[in-house]
Amino acid sequence: MSYHVLARKYRPRCFQELVGQEVVARALSHALEQNRLHHAYLFTGTRGVGKTTIARILSRCLNCEVGISANPCGECSTCREIDEGRFVDLIEVDAASRTKVEDTRELLDNVQYAPTRGRYKVYLIDEVHMLSGHSFNALLKTLEEPPPHVKFLLATTDPQKLPITILSRCLQFALKPMTPERVVGHLQQVLAAEQITADDAALWLLARGAQGSMRDALSLTDQAIAFGHGALVEADVRTLLGSIDRDVVFRVLDALLAHDAAAVLAVVAGMAEQSIDFAGAISELISVLHRLAVAQAVPQAIDNSEGDRERLLAIAQALTAEDLQLYYQMALHGRRDLPLAVDARSGFEMTLLRMLSFRPDTRSPSASPAGSSDAQKAGAAVSVVPSVQAAPIVTAAPVSMPEPVIASVAAPVVAPVAAPTAHTPASEVADAHPQSRLMAGDWSAEAWAQWVERSGLTGAPLNLARHTYLHQQPNSAWELRLAPQFQMLAGGQAFPPLQQALARDFPAQAIHMSMVDPEVETPIQRRQRLLAARRAAAEDALRNDPVVKALESTFEARLIPESLTLTH
């Protein structure tokens, strides 16, 4: 007995045997049972998902000698001839090889004649999008007025290339690509029927290698059976497909997560010993990183189609989204630059080491590892969010700079001006009103600003206070000066709380407000000046940070100064 390739031997002969296209099978079965058939069907989908198989089943359903039904007998000569591809009224055309208008015309000229043996003449035009414009016009004329004894079954991988006039005259079915689960399930049945042993990992590899095509899965399985002398073993299949052991990629990720450079190098050395293709490995790494990103965004979207769900979810939890995005970007660059490296191994190694050294430090500065950059030591936590666009954007937030040192105010305990009442010891006054010591000595803009910030005021009263200056004059009432243009700040309920705070801290002092320009730096001006200085210093520190510099040169990243956030 001659050996039939699996794809042909196990080609479904009725809708029940059809794998993975239940929706289409049910719709067509109902149409057949109720005898409500369209004259033209269009099946779309990637290669090997069953477009022509469905078309052939449909032509059996239409022409079976027992009668039109969703369950052709499979025994009559018509059923068998269709199976064997020699039924006279099933005209199969591969449009990819017959694109000329003459071909189509010749084909369609015969449409008007009644079927020779069957009930219907069935035209199965595969890859119909390959027809020329003239051929489409010829086809369109027939579709507009189809003879009752003709059915058109069109199949294409690329429906977008079909003229809208054709599309609108067909009943369209979009066939879904086969999920790896579905392929594995089908392969298990086929191999059981063939009495061939196979391990699960090998089947998953084949299913992934088939990329949604059942036909490809079956022909790959054919090859694997021949390669493995009648059995399917993972290692053989891996060699056959040239696929990378995904476990290696997970070991790489584990080492990266542990921030363990030695472990990373050890994994790479192991890969070199196994002669693993590093270009393939980097692609595999990219695809795992993509799945990790999906796992982080929508965990339930991760199926176990690649047999790695648990491991994937665990890593997705351990990795920050920023790290992941950065790794992905670096892996893409690594793949691009691989041909430039001295050899593939060193290129791969460099990519991983880069991931280690560029790992954004999202932990607290005190926990940063030895050898981290100066900026990190200074307390700047740099968070890097690269984008996949042409110019990745680096944002840095938050950057905490050391508080500017404020010169301490020389403060004798006893205030010469705010003399305490006779029966209260001077030290108690100072303790009760620690702020009062500020007014001693040089009453500077700085001291006033400090009082304002520590006054406990909030909201509008604080804002008002920040725009004032307390002008102190010996032996007379003090002036709380507010520039006339800020007069409106003193309106409403803003002034009374400020008054109370002043009375609390300077109980013996008469203070009145005057609308004159303070002529010294007010607390608000001081804040703005210091903030600008801190921002400039932070920007400077970041610009000179070696990590940022490397990001800029390697990833065409640019620093966005406006994105800096200063923490207080």
Ligand SMILES: [Zn+2]
């Ligand atoms: Zn039949």
